[in-house]
Amino acid sequence: MSAQKHLQAVLDAERALREAEAALLDEPEKAVVDALESAVKEAKSIEDLDEATLRLERLADLCAQVPGPRMADALIAILDHDEPRVRVSAGEALLDVAYDYYAEVARAIDRTLDDGRAVRALAELPFLLAEVGEPSATPLLRRFLAHPDATVVAAAIEAAVELGDPELASALESLAGDEREVAEEDFEEETAATLGDLATDALEALRGRPEPDGRFDQGLGRAPKGRGR
Numbered sequence: 001m002s003a004q005k006h007l008q009a010v011l012d013a014e015r016a017l018r019e020a021e022a023a024l025l026d027e028p029e030k031a032v033v034d035a036l037e038s039a040v041k042e043a044k045s046i047e048d049l050d051e052a053t054l055r056l057e058r059l060a061d062l063c064a065q066v067p068g069p070r071m072a073d074a075l076i077a078i079l080d081h082d083e084p085r086v087r088v089s090a091g092e093a094l095l096d097v098a099y100d101y102y103a104e105v106a107r108a109i110d111r112t113l114d115d116g117r118a119v120r121a122l123a124e125l126p127f128l129l130a131e132v133g134e135p136s137a138t139p140l141l142r143r144f145l146a147h148p149d150a151t152v153v154a155a156a157i158e159a160a161v162e163l164g165d166p167e168l169a170s171a172l173e174s175l176a177g178d179e180r181e182v183a184e185e186d187f188e189e190e191t192a193a194t195l196g197d198l199a200t201d202a203l204e205a206l207r208g209r210p211e212p213d214g215r216f217d218q219g220l221g222r223a224p225k226g227r228g229r
Contacts, residue, residue, distance in 0.1 A: 076090075087120065141159060176196050182195065
C-alpha cells in the first residue's frame with residue numbers, strides 16, 4: 001500500500017471515528033453512561049497494556065463529554081491506572097470537566113477520599129484542585145493532608161503551595177514532625193525527603209520567605225514519585 005493510500009485510510013478512520021462518537025453521544029444519556037462505565041471497568045481489567053491504554057485514553061475523552069456523578073467517578077477510576085499516559089489523559093479530561101462542573105468533580109473527589117483505595121488517583125487529584133482554585137479546594141486539601149498514604153500527603157503538600165491559601169498552615173504544621181519518607185524526582189536524580197521536611201518548606205513558602213534549597217521555586221519543580229503529570 002502506498003503512502004497516499006495509508007494517509008487516506010487514516011483520514012477515513014478519523015471520519016468514521018467522529019461519526020461513531022456523535023452517534024454514541026446521541027443515544028439516551030443513561031444508556032451512554034451505562035456503556036461507558038462498563039467499558040471503563042472492562043478496559044481496566046485488560047492485561048495487554050497497549051490495548052488497555054488505547055481504550056482508556058479514548059474513554060477518558062468520551063466520559064468527559066457526558067455530565068453527571070457516574071462519569072466523574074469513571075474519570076477518577078481511569079486516573080487510578082498504572083500507566084502514566086492514561087493518567088495524563090484522565091487528568092486533562094477531569095480538569096476540563098472541573099472547569100464547567102466543579103461541584104460534581106468535588107463531590108466525586110470526596111467519594112474517592114471516603115473510599116480511600118484509589119491511591120494513584122488520590123496522588124493526582126490535589127494538583128487538579130490547586131489548578132482550578134475554587135474555595136472548596138482548601139477543605140478538600142485538608143482531607144488529603146490527613147490521608148494515611150505518604151505519597152498522597154506529599155502531593156497535597158505541593159498542591160497547598162500551588163494554591164497558596166494560608167488557611168492550610170495549621171494542617172501543614174501538624175505534619176512538621178512527620179518522619180515518613182517520600183521519593184522526589186529532581187530532573188534525572190531521585191532523592192528522599194520526609195513529609196516533615198516538605199511541610200516545613202511549604203509553610204515557609206506560604207509565609208512568603210525564600211527557601212534555601214529552592215524546593216518550592218516555580219511550583220516546586222519536584223513531584224512525589226508516582227505523579228504522572
